[in-house]
Amino acid sequence: MTMKPSFFVIFFCVLFAVSMTGCSTHHYTVDEGFVSFYLKDRDARTVEFHCSADDFRSHPAREVRKGTWEIRVKADRSFSYFYLVDGKVVIPPCPMKEKDDFGQENCLFCDDM
Secondary structure (H helix, E strand, O other): OOOOHHHHHHHHHHHHHHHOOOOOOEEEEEEOOEEEEEEEOOOOOOEEEEEHHHOOOEEEOEEEEOOEEEEEEEOOOOEEEEEEEOOEEEOOOOOOEEEOOOOOEEEEEOOOO
16 A cells, blocks of 8 residues: 655645644743743642752742743743752753753753854
């Protein structure tokens, strides 16, 4: 059985469209000197954001939709970050990571991105 080339074109167009709709578990937007991070976790009861810009102080995230958590912080410099979800460290899929002092990785936000 052979497939028509048009099937592949349609398949890849659908795949591309789905990938652009934010199906990822983690993304961010930058706006007017601030960055808003979004983490999807439908089972989470609490989400905290920790970043190196302020010595990893806890920032509670707010649930903006069922299972989607948001935190907004200043984007005036680069920093590393991670989440605590229900008390457990979560390193989401992110474009850039760096090693921390404990041999683990943290996500990296670069203000020039």
